[in-house]
Amino acid sequence: MNLSRTRPLRPSLRRRLLLVLLVPVGVLLLLDALLTYGVALSYANRVHDRDLSDDAVTLATMVGNEQFGSDVAPQARFLLEYDPEGRGYFNVSSARHGLLAGNERLPEPPRAPAIGAAPTLYDLQMAKHTLRAATVRVAMRSDPGDSLVVTVAETLHDRHRQAREILLLAIVMQTLLIACVLSLVWFGVGRGLRVLDPLTARLAARNNELTPIDGPDVPLEIRPLTRTIDALFARLRGMLTLHDRFIADAAHQLRTPLTGLSLHVEHAIANPQPETVADALLHIQRLVRRAARTSAQLLALTRAQAPSLETGECTLLDLARFIPEAVADRVHEAIRAGVDLGYEGSDQPLFVLGDAASLLDLLDNLIDNAVRYAGRGSTVTVRLAARADGGASLSVEDNGPGVPAELLPRLSERFFRVAGNNEEGSGLGLAIVQRIAERHHAEAVYRPGEPRGLCVEVRFPAAPTGPAQPA
Template sequence: MKRSSPLRPSLRRRLLVFLLIPMAVLLLLDALLSYGVALTYANRVHDRDLGGDALTLAKMLGKDPHGGRLTPQARFLLEYDPVGRSYFSVSSSRHGLLAGDGRLARLVAASVPDATPTLYNTRLDGHTLRAADVRVTTADDPGDSLTVVVAETLRDRHEQAREILLLAVVMQTFLIACVLSLVWFGVSRGLRVLEPLTARLASRSDELAPIDGPDVPQEIQPLTRTIDALFGRLRGMLALHDRFIADAAHQLRTPLAGLSLHVDRALADPRPETLSDAFDHIQRLTRRAARTSSQLLALTRAQAAPADTGDYRLLDLARLIPEAVSQRVYEAIRAGVDLGYEGRQEPLYILGDAAGLQDLLDNLIDNAVRYAGRGSDITVRLQARDGGGATLSVEDNGPGVPTELLPRLSERFFRVGGSQEQGSGLGLAIVRRIAGRHHAEVVFRNGQERGLRVDVHFPPPPAALTSTA
């Protein structure tokens, strides 16, 4: 069975949902409010009519010489109600109930004669009634008074309120449908502003230039800026890739050509002395190619790593640097070099990457061992800086470097002329790159008497981290 693909998100659908739900809630609240307003209006109209009916009937009966007697026709008209039920009662203060429902008369409180009608709610036969009573004096007997009560059920009021609500809901629903249609049309038209950007991206092949421009809406500028930042990182990675290929081709061309030459020489002359000399050259060239390759990879890793990374942690250089130096002692002895360490015993913290610092120190020591020569002294020092931070120094007593060439020592493939050592010219470039990732400064200077000294000044770590160390 073929599985259906998941529904892709849609801006139009999302906007409509965000608008439809609040509008539905507003429609419901508006319906409740409209019903309340309509019921209030219906109650006001019916109360006015009910009070007017009671007052009119009372005045008419008060002037009647028959003493408030109702004809059958009048009784029918008072009780007739096509949508509900009406009640009435007429009572005399001297003669008691004259007409109507006596139960209704018993519910009437004493009222002031010839006053305005009194409106109130009451219950009768299980129905809630709205009643109006009025008291008037009779014309033929000033000592007597008539109390007239007219009441009706609430059915008619609610029926009218529902009719008003239905009309309002129909109109408001139609209005909301029109608004949503306009929103759909507006969103569709508004999203067309993205078409130039889409066409511009579709026309590209391998171009990684920024896509942000004056025609990009400000609402999607965060997206375009993020894409531009990604393009920038990709351009950097591609440039780094191209540079690595060019550097590898440039640096490995000479040793590979030498290897081919000495292999041909060994094949052409099989004498033992020729083979021995050729194999000796092949071994040196192989080591040179291997070192150059490893240095190129190290430089590429250092260049590709971001300047700020969450993997950095608090490192104690007073413990890390002596351990790293001790790992190079036997190699220095084989090279005829006296490698020593001078530093403090108290903890000295920086924020960094332990593997990167190991590569930095190894390249500084390799550079010193290679160019200082046999019989030289190399000293690794660790000192605290004024104001916080640390300074890592590697100093040798070799031939040193001319002062005018010191600023070029960290350039890729730069080597001081006259040196007998075959290096790649990448070690100090790697050092500067790793130091830059740690926001550290690299300073090259000649020793007090002779030799070269390289200082790496590390900034202090954040106070919040040192307080928890």
């Protein structure tokens, strides 16, 4: 038994275009056939109505010139009755003598024609047949006081047969024309799709390039696709840039602690005295903590440098509740460092649209930077206030040594540290703050503290109204 499955038919642009064209063409052919048959039948009706009227007038002229009592001349009867297929009917009646001749008694028209007027054409039903009749009234020359009514009728068979013949002739020609058009369409579609060959060749010739593929030779209809691919390439380039930058930053920042670890291990091995080993272990512990902190900050910086937050990742955060809780978690650490950490803010709700984890990283880095560089015995104050435009202002201010005014613009640079500062650090804290602020469409401002020290203020825009729920 054959267990192989039939492979699904792959989508084909050529097949889809032809299908899109064939279905409307088929519908148009059907509508054209109906229209052609209607036009042909109308034409046949006009021709037969004219012939039927002429027959009625000719017959009335022949009969009106005769003298007779109750019958018509043999020539006239031959003209009336001659129909090889037996589909002709006639009546000749006199106003005085009644029915004179006829092979069927035909109903009179709805309105009797006047003497000498044009024939009256009308439809009538006899047995199971629909007939088309022409009636004409003429005066009797042999009896001026009398008049003859001549009615000639025929079935609709000949009319429909002629309409079908015209339709068949038209259908054959139209089918041939459509076949030629479809052949041209097939050729044109294949020829038109060749405009994609330069783009295909350009993509096939690439190795690891992520440069844009859009160009002047790309058709307008394909441009939305190429622009989407270019946008994807741009995102990939950004991700690869972040990846390379993270590797470079990690190598730069971890080289010093790893070298120190190696030196202290070698020193302990070379001099295995207890006091030497203990001292080496203390240095190793400090270096390990430094490496761990640097690694954590590098990861935080990489997250902060990711593309802007999507709306679905953001929630409405009440900073008046979120910030005090986060500050409270850092109080014990500040006490151990000999720093007075405090909070000033309103109890009124103050909402911003953001990501809680990112904002917690922002606040932690601000507090950590202030506690680390302000020094023991200093004061660090976290302030939260509403802004006039409906946004929020979050600031962390210390009364430490501060930063020279000319160096304030460089505080957001990666690995930048003020010269003469002996505190350990990676120079990434405020860079992380800057990137997180940018992701939240906020502005980070660096200015001297009052009366001294450093104040870092993050100005958040007003939270937009929408379906987001407060967190």
